[in-house]
Amino acid sequence: MAAIPSQARSKTLRACLLCSVIQAPIDFKKNGCPNCEEVLQMKNSPDRIASCTTTQFDGVIAVVDPDNSWVARWQRTAKYVRGMYAVRVTGRIPEEVEDELTSRGIKYRPRDQNDQD
Amino acid sequence: MSNDEHPMFDDDRHGGAQEEEEEEQADEPMDDAPSKKSKPRQKGLEEEDEEEDEEEDEEDEEEDTGRKSKKRPKHRHKKRDALSRFLDIEAEVSEDEEEEEDEEEYGADNFITHGETDDVDDELTRRNHALLDSSRHFEEEDKSPEEIAKAVARRHRDRAVPYTGDMNEIPQRLLMPSVHDASLWQVRVKPGRERDIVFSLMRKAIDVEYTARPLNILSAFQRDSLPGMIYVEARSAKQVQQACLGLVGVYPSRGIQLVPIEEMASLLQIKKQEMTLTPGTWVRIRRGKYAGDLAQVVDLTENGEDIGLRLIPRIDMNPRDDAALDPAAKKRKKPTAGPGTMRPPQRLFNYEEILKVWGRKHVTKRNQSFVFQNDTYTDGFLEKDFKFNALIVDDVNPTLDEITQFTRRQDGGEDNVVNLSAIAEASRKAAIAVLQPGDHVEVFEGEQSGVHGVVDEINGDVVTLTAQGLDLDGQKMEIPARGVRKRFKPGDHVKVMAGTNTDETGLVVSVADNVVTFVSDMSMQEISVFSKDLREAAEVGTGSNTVGNYELYDLVQLDAQTVGVIFKIERDTFRVLDQNGQVRLVQPHQISMRRDSTRAIATDSEGHELRVNDNVKEVDGEGRKGRVLHTHQSFFAFLHNRDIAENGGVFVTRTRSLASLAPKSNVLKTAGADLSKMNPALIAPTGGMVGSGAMGRGPRDRHIGATVTVIKGPHKSYVGTIKDTNGQIARVELRTGNRIIMIDKEKLRRRLPNGKLEPLDQPLRIPNQMGPPTSNSYASAGSFGGRTPFNMGKTPNPYNVDGRTPAWNASSRTPNPYADGGRTPAWNATSRTPNPYATGDGSRTPVWTVHGRTPNPYATGANAGAPSTGGGWGGATPGRNAGWQTPARTAATSSTTTTTTTTSGWGAPADGWNTPGRPASSGWDTGSSWSAPTPAAAATPGVHLGQTPAAPTPAAVSQTPDGVWSLPIAHTAATPGVSASGYIPSRGSDEGVDPNWLFDPVLVNYLPRLKIIIKGTNTAQYLDGDYENRTGRILAAQENPAEFEQTARVRFDDDGEERSIIARYIIPQTASKILEDVLIIGGTHKGRAMVVRERPEHDDRDHNPLIVVGAKHEFSIENVPSKWVVPLGE
Structure with missing residues (x-):
C-alpha cells in the first residue's frame, strides 16, 4: 500500500518515474517507492528522490483494486501496490537505473507516453 | 501473462543469490544506522529460528520442490523479498491484518520469492540460530507489545520488493x-x-x-x-x-x-502538446514580480523541473524605509508588497547603483557574479531557477525590443549580436500563420535554402510556391512552412501587421535575415520588425484617429495657459497646434485634459455669435476660410480647412477677425437678442418648465421650430416643423409620416396658423421698435423664438403659444414672476425708460398705479373686477388680474378700448397699438382675431431692456381681449401687463359650449368614457328631478333630427341604471384632479384627450377658469377653459 498524500493539490506531489506512483516527498523519503524501491533506493536519499521522481505528471489515478482494474493493467501498474498513480509522467529515470534494468532483462518503459505499442 | 513471466523469473533465480547479497549489504547499513534498529533485528532472527523449528519437519518432507511448500502460504503473508531472512519472525509477531493486506498485494508473485527464500533461509537461519537463540528470550520480555509492533512494521517497510517490470513485455x-x-x-x-x-x-x-x-x-x-x-x-x-x-x-x-x-x-x-525546453529558448514568467517578463533558458535540471533562466532584473531601487533594508524585517515587508504596489521597472543590475541604494552589506561578489538578496546577477542579468510550472512556454512571441534588451550587455561583450535564430525559433509557429498566398517568400532552411518565390497555396504546414529567378524560375515546389519567411527588398513599401508598430507603414531600407528595417512614413524614423509581421502594402496611413482618450481634432489642455488642437496622430504621439500657432509634439501623458468647446460661444467680427462647426472666413489677413473646430476663451478660434496643407488644415485665428460665411439674420445680430439670453429672469422660468436644455441654449437659427409648408418638390404641400438648419438646407420634420426631410429653405414657406404662407425670411419685427404691425401676430411671436421656439412650430395656435410659454408656468407655479421682475435687469432697464411701469418697480402693482393715473376706463374696470378673480392670481398681482379682467369683459364690445389705450399715452408708438384693433367680438373662432396680439411684440426683449417705451403691453392686452391669450408668452417674466388674469375676461359670454356638444363627431370615440352629471332637471321638472346631480357615463348619443329633443343614453354610476336623458341636462363633470384624463370639447383642441396638469384654484364654471392641460405623452401645456374640459373615465 502506497502512502496516500494528504494534500491532493499540493504542487510538491511527486510521481515515481518508473512506476508512476504519486506520493508526497516526505513519504518517498521515509519509505521509498512502494514498488521499485529495490531498484531506485530513494529511501532517505533526497538526491535519488529528486532524480527518480518528478512533479511533472498529468492525471491522477486512484488504484483501488490493482488486480482487477483494467486501468491499472493498461497503465502497467496492476502488479503494484494500491495507491495513487499518475497517468503520465514526464521524464526518464537516471541512466544507471536504466542500465540496471537492462541488465536484469527488464525493458524500461518511460511513462511519458511518447512511444506506445 | 504468466508465460511471459516465467523466463523472467528464471533469470531472477539465477541472479537471485547475488542480488540478495547485495540487498543484504544494502540493508545492513540502513538498519544499523539507527542504533535502535539492531534490537528488533536480533529479535527478528530469533523469531525466525522459532518458526524455522516448527516447520522443519515439513520442510524435510518436501525438500526438492521447494522445501517450504507449507511454509509458502505463510511467507505469502509477509514480504517475500530477496532478503527475507526475517520472514518467519514476522510471522510469529503475526499481525493478521497486515498480513492479509500483504497477501493481497503480493499474492501474485509468490513463486518468485519462493526460489529466493530458499537460499536465504538456508544460509541465514543456520548462521544465526545459535547466535541469537540464547539472547532472544531476554530481549523479548523487555519489549512492550507496541515496540514489537513498531519494529515489525518497520521491517515490513524496509523490505524492498524486487522490481520486475511487471507486464512490461506485453504490447499496449x-x-x-x-x-x-x-x-x-x-x-x-x-x-x-x-x-x-x-x-x-x-x-x-x-x-x-x-x-x-x-x-x-x-x-x-x-x-x-x-x-x-x-x-x-x-x-x-x-x-x-x-x-x-x-x-x-x-x-x-x-x-x-x-x-x-x-x-x-x-x-x-490524452497527451497535451509538450514543449521541450532547451537552453536558449525564450519563455515568459507566469506570475510574481516578473510576471510576463521574457526570460531565456540557461540550463535545465535533468528532469526538466527546475529551469535556470536569465532575465532582466526588477530591483526596487527605492527601498521604502530602513526596515526594508534590514533583512530581519524582510518577512514583515513582504505581505505589504502586494499587487497594489508598483513593481520596479526592468533594469539591468548595476553594482554601483545597488551599493548606493542598498549598502555594501547587501551585495556580495562571487566570481563574475553578484549575489544580492539571495539572487545571483551575472552581466547585469538575474539568473534564477524557476519551476517549470511557473513558466509560460507556449506563444511566447518575444518582440524584437525585448530580445535586444538581452543583447545589450553592460560590458559590451561578444554576445552583442542578436541571436536571430533563437528569435526566429520562438516565433516560428506564428510565422506559419501569417503566410498568405501571394506573399513573396524565401526558403531559408533545408535543401532549397536560398530559393525565393511567390506562395501559391498553403496546405497545413506545406507551402507550395512558384520559384523565381535562376534556373528554378517558374518551378513549383513544396516547402515546409517553417522553412520559409517573407521576403522583402529595400524599396518595398510595407505595412506592419502585428506588434507594437501595428499599422505603421514605410519604405524598406535594409533587410537582414528576417529583420526588416524600414523608414516610417509617419515619423520618418527607422523601425525594425520581423519580416513575418510585415506585408507589402501600397497604403500610407496612420491607421487610427484615436490614441488613448484623444481623437483627431480634439481640443486639449497642454498646460494652464496653453490649449491646442490635435491635428495629427502618430503612433503614440500627437501633433498639436496650440493657440499661439505653434506646433508641438505631444505625448498622451502630456495632455492634462480634453476640453469641450461645443457650448462655448464667441463673437465674430460682426458681433455674431460664433459656434463650433460654423463656416467662417477671416476678414483680414489671409482671408482663409474654414470650419470652426473649437473656440477658446471666446478669443481664439481653431479652424479647419481641408484645402490647407499646413498642419493638417488646422489653423488658429482670433474670433474677432472672423466673419460667418452664412449671413445671419439681423435679429441675432442685435445686442438685444444676446442680452435677453443672458437675462436670468427670462431664462430661469423656461428652464424649469420645458426641456430646459433646448431653451437655455437658444436657437441657432430662428427658423428652427417654425411651422412651414413645402411649396415645391415631391413634398409639396406637406406641413412640417424645421428641426435644424444648415446653411440653406433645413431639416423639416413632416407632420405626416413622422419623417424628417432635408430640403432647401427656398422651398419652404412659413405657415401661419390661419393657413397663410409667407416667406421664411420675411423680416420680423425688430423687438426694439414697435415695428409696423403685420397682419400676423405670429411673425412677432417668432421673435420670441429664442424662448419658445418649438411652441410655435408645433402649435400654430394662440392657445398653444400661450399655454407653453414659461410665463404661464412661472406665474402659476412660482412666486409670481412679476414680483421678481422688479429685480431683474429687465426691470431696471424698463425703469429707465419713460415708462409708467417704472413706477411699478416700487409697488408691485404697477397696473394699479398706472390705471389709477390714467383716465382709462380699465382702471375702473379693474376696481370692479378685482374682487371676483383676484384670488386666482398670486398675491403679488391680484390687482392686476382684476384690472384686466374687467376690461376683458367689456372687450367684446369695445373698439373704444383701442383708443383708450392709445390715448393713454404709454409712449408706445401709437400705430403699434392701433393696428391690432381688431374687433374683439370676432371671438375665438376667427383666426384673424388671433393675429391681433401684435402688442405681443411689446413683450419682446426690447421691452425688458427698456430701450423702447414698449412697456405698455397691458394696453395691448386690454385692447384686444383675444390678444390676451397670446400675450403671456411675450411677457413671460418681465412685463407686468402680461397678467394672466387677462384671460378670464377674454372669454366673453359669446363663447359657450355648444349645447349639442355631446353629438360632436370628434367626441364619438370618447363618448363612453365621458364623465357626466345631470344638471338642471330640478328646475325643468324633468323626470321629477330624480336624476339631478347623478353622475354617469354616456352609453350612446345619436343626434336626432332637429325637431326632436336630443337625448343620450346614460348609465349612472351609483346604481348602474341606464336610461335616456335629454342631452341638454347632461353636463360634463368638473375635472378636479391633477393628472386626470380629460377630453377637450371646445376650442382648438376640441377632440383631444389630454391630462390635467394644473387646476385653477377657482373652479367656478361660469367664470370659466382655466385648466392647464397637457397632451398625455408630451410635455406641453395648454390652457383650456374648464368648461371645455370633460373628465374621462377609464
Whole structure:
C-alpha cells in the first residue's frame, strides 16, 4: 500500500518515474517507492528522490483494486501496490537505473507516453 | 501473462543469490544506522529460528520442490523479498491484518520469492540460530507489545520488493479493454476539484474497506485536460453512485455515463502538446514580480523541473524605509508588497547603483557574479531557477525590443549580436500563420535554402510556391512552412501587421535575415520588425484617429495657459497646434485634459455669435476660410480647412477677425437678442418648465421650430416643423409620416396658423421698435423664438403659444414672476425708460398705479373686477388680474378700448397699438382675431431692456381681449401687463359650449368614457328631478333630427341604471384632479384627450377658469377653459 498524500493539490506531489506512483516527498523519503524501491533506493536519499521522481505528471489515478482494474493493467501498474498513480509522467529515470534494468532483462518503459505499442 | 513471466523469473533465480547479497549489504547499513534498529533485528532472527523449528519437519518432507511448500502460504503473508531472512519472525509477531493486506498485494508473485527464500533461509537461519537463540528470550520480555509492533512494521517497510517490470513485455495493444473488464463511468464534478475527488475516493475506499459496505470501484482517475469530470472504473453505475455518495463537489445527478469501450484507452492516452525546453529558448514568467517578463533558458535540471533562466532584473531601487533594508524585517515587508504596489521597472543590475541604494552589506561578489538578496546577477542579468510550472512556454512571441534588451550587455561583450535564430525559433509557429498566398517568400532552411518565390497555396504546414529567378524560375515546389519567411527588398513599401508598430507603414531600407528595417512614413524614423509581421502594402496611413482618450481634432489642455488642437496622430504621439500657432509634439501623458468647446460661444467680427462647426472666413489677413473646430476663451478660434496643407488644415485665428460665411439674420445680430439670453429672469422660468436644455441654449437659427409648408418638390404641400438648419438646407420634420426631410429653405414657406404662407425670411419685427404691425401676430411671436421656439412650430395656435410659454408656468407655479421682475435687469432697464411701469418697480402693482393715473376706463374696470378673480392670481398681482379682467369683459364690445389705450399715452408708438384693433367680438373662432396680439411684440426683449417705451403691453392686452391669450408668452417674466388674469375676461359670454356638444363627431370615440352629471332637471321638472346631480357615463348619443329633443343614453354610476336623458341636462363633470384624463370639447383642441396638469384654484364654471392641460405623452401645456374640459373615465 502506497502512502496516500494528504494534500491532493499540493504542487510538491511527486510521481515515481518508473512506476508512476504519486506520493508526497516526505513519504518517498521515509519509505521509498512502494514498488521499485529495490531498484531506485530513494529511501532517505533526497538526491535519488529528486532524480527518480518528478512533479511533472498529468492525471491522477486512484488504484483501488490493482488486480482487477483494467486501468491499472493498461497503465502497467496492476502488479503494484494500491495507491495513487499518475497517468503520465514526464521524464526518464537516471541512466544507471536504466542500465540496471537492462541488465536484469527488464525493458524500461518511460511513462511519458511518447512511444506506445 | 504468466508465460511471459516465467523466463523472467528464471533469470531472477539465477541472479537471485547475488542480488540478495547485495540487498543484504544494502540493508545492513540502513538498519544499523539507527542504533535502535539492531534490537528488533536480533529479535527478528530469533523469531525466525522459532518458526524455522516448527516447520522443519515439513520442510524435510518436501525438500526438492521447494522445501517450504507449507511454509509458502505463510511467507505469502509477509514480504517475500530477496532478503527475507526475517520472514518467519514476522510471522510469529503475526499481525493478521497486515498480513492479509500483504497477501493481497503480493499474492501474485509468490513463486518468485519462493526460489529466493530458499537460499536465504538456508544460509541465514543456520548462521544465526545459535547466535541469537540464547539472547532472544531476554530481549523479548523487555519489549512492550507496541515496540514489537513498531519494529515489525518497520521491517515490513524496509523490505524492498524486487522490481520486475511487471507486464512490461506485453504490447499496449494487447492490454485494450475487453468486455470482461469493468467499465469506465464518467462522473461530473466541480471543475478544479477533480484531483481532490480522486484522492477522496481513494481514501474513502481504504476507510470503508473492511466495513460492511466496501466500495466496489476498481479505480478512479482524472485528466488535467478534461476539466469537470472524473472517470471511475466499476462494474455498474450503481457502484459508482455509491462511491460518490457523500463526496463534496461530485454531481452524480448530472448523470453517470458509461464510457464506450473503444474510448476507454484514449482517455488514458490524452497527451497535451509538450514543449521541450532547451537552453536558449525564450519563455515568459507566469506570475510574481516578473510576471510576463521574457526570460531565456540557461540550463535545465535533468528532469526538466527546475529551469535556470536569465532575465532582466526588477530591483526596487527605492527601498521604502530602513526596515526594508534590514533583512530581519524582510518577512514583515513582504505581505505589504502586494499587487497594489508598483513593481520596479526592468533594469539591468548595476553594482554601483545597488551599493548606493542598498549598502555594501547587501551585495556580495562571487566570481563574475553578484549575489544580492539571495539572487545571483551575472552581466547585469538575474539568473534564477524557476519551476517549470511557473513558466509560460507556449506563444511566447518575444518582440524584437525585448530580445535586444538581452543583447545589450553592460560590458559590451561578444554576445552583442542578436541571436536571430533563437528569435526566429520562438516565433516560428506564428510565422506559419501569417503566410498568405501571394506573399513573396524565401526558403531559408533545408535543401532549397536560398530559393525565393511567390506562395501559391498553403496546405497545413506545406507551402507550395512558384520559384523565381535562376534556373528554378517558374518551378513549383513544396516547402515546409517553417522553412520559409517573407521576403522583402529595400524599396518595398510595407505595412506592419502585428506588434507594437501595428499599422505603421514605410519604405524598406535594409533587410537582414528576417529583420526588416524600414523608414516610417509617419515619423520618418527607422523601425525594425520581423519580416513575418510585415506585408507589402501600397497604403500610407496612420491607421487610427484615436490614441488613448484623444481623437483627431480634439481640443486639449497642454498646460494652464496653453490649449491646442490635435491635428495629427502618430503612433503614440500627437501633433498639436496650440493657440499661439505653434506646433508641438505631444505625448498622451502630456495632455492634462480634453476640453469641450461645443457650448462655448464667441463673437465674430460682426458681433455674431460664433459656434463650433460654423463656416467662417477671416476678414483680414489671409482671408482663409474654414470650419470652426473649437473656440477658446471666446478669443481664439481653431479652424479647419481641408484645402490647407499646413498642419493638417488646422489653423488658429482670433474670433474677432472672423466673419460667418452664412449671413445671419439681423435679429441675432442685435445686442438685444444676446442680452435677453443672458437675462436670468427670462431664462430661469423656461428652464424649469420645458426641456430646459433646448431653451437655455437658444436657437441657432430662428427658423428652427417654425411651422412651414413645402411649396415645391415631391413634398409639396406637406406641413412640417424645421428641426435644424444648415446653411440653406433645413431639416423639416413632416407632420405626416413622422419623417424628417432635408430640403432647401427656398422651398419652404412659413405657415401661419390661419393657413397663410409667407416667406421664411420675411423680416420680423425688430423687438426694439414697435415695428409696423403685420397682419400676423405670429411673425412677432417668432421673435420670441429664442424662448419658445418649438411652441410655435408645433402649435400654430394662440392657445398653444400661450399655454407653453414659461410665463404661464412661472406665474402659476412660482412666486409670481412679476414680483421678481422688479429685480431683474429687465426691470431696471424698463425703469429707465419713460415708462409708467417704472413706477411699478416700487409697488408691485404697477397696473394699479398706472390705471389709477390714467383716465382709462380699465382702471375702473379693474376696481370692479378685482374682487371676483383676484384670488386666482398670486398675491403679488391680484390687482392686476382684476384690472384686466374687467376690461376683458367689456372687450367684446369695445373698439373704444383701442383708443383708450392709445390715448393713454404709454409712449408706445401709437400705430403699434392701433393696428391690432381688431374687433374683439370676432371671438375665438376667427383666426384673424388671433393675429391681433401684435402688442405681443411689446413683450419682446426690447421691452425688458427698456430701450423702447414698449412697456405698455397691458394696453395691448386690454385692447384686444383675444390678444390676451397670446400675450403671456411675450411677457413671460418681465412685463407686468402680461397678467394672466387677462384671460378670464377674454372669454366673453359669446363663447359657450355648444349645447349639442355631446353629438360632436370628434367626441364619438370618447363618448363612453365621458364623465357626466345631470344638471338642471330640478328646475325643468324633468323626470321629477330624480336624476339631478347623478353622475354617469354616456352609453350612446345619436343626434336626432332637429325637431326632436336630443337625448343620450346614460348609465349612472351609483346604481348602474341606464336610461335616456335629454342631452341638454347632461353636463360634463368638473375635472378636479391633477393628472386626470380629460377630453377637450371646445376650442382648438376640441377632440383631444389630454391630462390635467394644473387646476385653477377657482373652479367656478361660469367664470370659466382655466385648466392647464397637457397632451398625455408630451410635455406641453395648454390652457383650456374648464368648461371645455370633460373628465374621462377609464
